[in-house]
Amino acid sequence: MPHSTLVPLLLSAAALAPLLASAPAAADDRAMEALVEELVLRHGAAQEARIRRGLAQVADRWWPQDGKGEAFAAFCRENFVADEAKLERTFSRLEAAIEQVDGHLHEVRRGLTTPLDLDTGEVETVDRMLSEIDLAAHVDEDLFQAKVAFLALLNFPVHSLADRLQQSADWSRETWARSRMMDRFAIRVPAAVEREITGAFTRADQYIANYNIRMDRVLDENGEPLFREGLRLITHWGLRDELKSWYAESAGLVRQQAILRVMERIVRQEIPASVIDNAELFWTPSTNAVHSVSGSGRPGGEVKAAREPDLRYARLLEVFRAVSAADRYSPDDPTYIDRRFNRDREIPERDVEALLVSVLTSSEFRDLAATIRRRLGRPLQPFDIWYDGFKERGSLGQAELDKLVGSRYPDVEAFQRDLPGLLRTLGFAAARADWLAEKIVVESARGAGHAMGAVRREDRAHLRTRFGESGMDYKGYNIAVHELGHNVEQVFSLNGIDHWWLNGVPNTAFTEALAFVFQKRDLELLGLKTEDKDARNREALDTLWATAEIGGVGLVDMGVWRWMYENPRATPAELREATLRIARGVWNLYYAPVFGVRDSELLAIYSHMIVYGLYLPDYPIGHVIAFQVADALGRGKFGEQFERIARQGRLTPDAWMRGAVGEPISTKALLAAARAALDATK
Numbered sequence: 001m002p003h004s005t006l007v008p009l010l011l012s013a014a015a016l017a018p019l020l021a022s023a024p025a026a027a028d029d030r031a032m033e034a035l036v037e038e039l040v041l042r043h044g045a046a047q048e049a050r051i052r053r054g055l056a057q058v059a060d061r062w063w064p065q066d067g068k069g070e071a072f073a074a075f076c077r078e079n080f081v082a083d084e085a086k087l088e089r090t091f092s093r094l095e096a097a098i099e100q101v102d103g104h105l106h107e108v109r110r111g112l113t114t115p116l117d118l119d120t121g122e123v124e125t126v127d128r129m130l131s132e133i134d135l136a137a138h139v140d141e142d143l144f145q146a147k148v149a150f151l152a153l154l155n156f157p158v159h160s161l162a163d164r165l166q167q168s169a170d171w172s173r174e175t176w177a178r179s180r181m182m183d184r185f186a187i188r189v190p191a192a193v194e195r196e197i198t199g200a201f202t203r204a205d206q207y208i209a210n211y212n213i214r215m216d217r218v219l220d221e222n223g224e225p226l227f228r229e230g231l232r233l234i235t236h237w238g239l240r241d242e243l244k245s246w247y248a249e250s251a252g253l254v255r256q257q258a259i260l261r262v263m264e265r266i267v268r269q270e271i272p273a274s275v276i277d278n279a280e281l282f283w284t285p286s287t288n289a290v291h292s293v294s295g296s297g298r299p300g301g302e303v304k305a306a307r308e309p310d311l312r313y314a315r316l317l318e319v320f321r322a323v324s325a326a327d328r329y330s331p332d333d334p335t336y337i338d339r340r341f342n343r344d345r346e347i348p349e350r351d352v353e354a355l356l357v358s359v360l361t362s363s364e365f366r367d368l369a370a371t372i373r374r375r376l377g378r379p380l381q382p383f384d385i386w387y388d389g390f391k392e393r394g395s396l397g398q399a400e401l402d403k404l405v406g407s408r409y410p411d412v413e414a415f416q417r418d419l420p421g422l423l424r425t426l427g428f429a430a431a432r433a434d435w436l437a438e439k440i441v442v443e444s445a446r447g448a449g450h451a452m453g454a455v456r457r458e459d460r461a462h463l464r465t466r467f468g469e470s471g472m473d474y475k476g477y478n479i480a481v482h483e484l485g486h487n488v489e490q491v492f493s494l495n496g497i498d499h500w501w502l503n504g505v506p507n508t509a510f511t512e513a514l515a516f517v518f519q520k521r522d523l524e525l526l527g528l529k530t531e532d533k534d535a536r537n538r539e540a541l542d543t544l545w546a547t548a549e550i551g552g553v554g555l556v557d558m559g560v561w562r563w564m565y566e567n568p569r570a571t572p573a574e575l576r577e578a579t580l581r582i583a584r585g586v587w588n589l590y591y592a593p594v595f596g597v598r599d600s601e602l603l604a605i606y607s608h609m610i611v612y613g614l615y616l617p618d619y620p621i622g623h624v625i626a627f628q629v630a631d632a633l634g635r636g637k638f639g640e641q642f643e644r645i646a647r648q649g650r651l652t653p654d655a656w657m658r659g660a661v662g663e664p665i666s667t668k669a670l671l672a673a674a675r676a677a678l679d680a681t682k
Helices: 029-043 045-059 071-079 084-117 125-131 135-145 148-155 161-170 173-183 191-209 237-248 252-267 311-324 336-345 349-360 363-376 382-386 398-408 412-426 430-438 474-495 508-519 535-566 572-595 618-633 638-646 653-661 668-681
Strands: 212-214 232-234 281-284 289-293 299-303 440-444 449-452 461-465
Touching: 029 045, 029 071, 045 071, 045 148, 071 148, 084 125, 084 135, 084 148, 084 173, 084 191, 084 449, 125 191, 135 148, 135 191, 148 173, 161 173, 161 653, 191 311, 212 237, 232 237, 237 252, 237 382, 237 398, 237 474, 252 382, 252 572, 281 299, 311 336, 311 535, 311 572, 336 349, 336 508, 336 535, 349 535, 349 572, 349 618, 363 535, 363 572, 363 668, 382 535, 382 572, 398 474, 412 430, 412 440, 412 474, 412 638, 430 440, 430 638, 440 474, 449 474, 461 474, 474 508, 474 638, 508 618, 508 638, 508 653, 535 572, 535 618, 535 668, 618 638, 618 653, 618 668
Parallel strands: 440 461
Antiparallel strands: 212 232, 281 289, 289 299, 449 461
16 A cells, blocks of 8 residues: 655654664664765765655664664665666666566466455365465565665655645656655565455455345245345345335335344344355344245244354454554554555545535535435435435336346456447547457456456456346446446556556545446446436435435444554454444434434444445545546546546645646535535425
């Protein structure tokens, strides 16, 4: 992950934890000052600021095993570069080399995890063992041991978020690229710690990827099945999307209430362990009773079933303990929370929270809830956070959509062949659509689906979504269009970029924003979208509701991580109770006043909380950005505008947004559009 840090111009001997005490040469202020004077005398007074900063950056990351006594000073004497032409050659060589190293190791990692990520059959023990191998975990430490990292630290500045916000307005593209290069060396974490982080996230991912509910075995209170035969849904994505699909059906309410009970049992860890992905048992979520399957295929006698152990929260604690083991190596951002907001997101935590709260406390959110209540003709229930009635498909039946999608995409190859056509329909020129399609591989996902971008420009991005025995259904298609948006952004921001160090976008909220732009046009790609003068109003209301929904989830995610840091020795059971308490607290503060229902724990259901480590706040930010970006994309040819925006690369969020739409991230446009839409619906 990209990192940045604030490094003082003068050495602080206590900058790192005692475990990483600086080498003796670096700890002696008088020796350090003498070294500064020596290098200034050799290279000139104009280089003094660079010399002081470079020495401090190296010293703060120099460990005893890197060399004792004179080794530190000797390295700095031999490797400080004053000549700009040589600096340029050094930068270019590092850029080319690291692209190849990271790219090849990314492809190795993809190969090792393929049986876990893709629907290739039963996962064997050897597959799980191989997935624990992360050769990339050694790379950064190898770069330090080979002194490559120290060469960069000695000669190029490490920038903090504050530096970038204050200075970057006048930066050239190469200055940006050099700054991003130094994110790589800002924090030095031992390979053993990196390996454990990878392992913890992999185990969490596999727990979620294999957490399916056999909905065809879910019963109502009268012992009758509620869902079609063969329906098997991953949590939470599949459950949520199934719930959404029933808004257009007359018999939907009872099924939505059943899905709500399923979700509540999961987050409370009350779900019987034996019913998870098991077609041999029936389950009544409202009572938690479990029944055998009789010879006729009907529910049989009740059987005893123990609840799932607190595995959901044990996996989250494993992730927390793995990533927090890196805290001691990050003196300027000493928690994973700090690193996620200040380094990865580059938006301070307080600013993200303020943005989410501004939506949840807005009069537009309150008035929209009242509008939805009138539309439904009943009091709102907690699951109505996923109300789907502002999308066109809200009036279309799930079966009809599934049939249409399945006939068009019976297998992976069919969707692969259609990529150029889909991209042309979206507005990309034919040649550009073909170029993009050649760089994207479609695959059948074991989990809900995701987009895996390439790292080297020679490699291809991977689009993963679910295909059933009868082909793709609408849920899989909707996810695929979303992931296609990610892939197109990934191709443009890698293959179309001027400096490899700038590949990507500022943070995951931005790639989610661009993916949302694609996803909103899924019906158009099926030939179902018609001209509609109210479409913009519906889009504003739908975006506001989606932002409010996921905004609360993001606040829960943030609250849970704060609690784990306050209670690092917590048990899974204690984390479970804390998570439920935090979810109820967020609900009661922001949702209960507009829903009229208190103490819901539904906001804790999102699987991202377990798998992705403080990822969820990116979604509401992404919705806000997507709404702003959609206006810019509509001002010219969609394909050309999308490419222009995506090819800016990994600037700060503020700089990227100003380049894309001419203004910073703001909810003002969304709330104003929602207010106009609400007024139009009166």
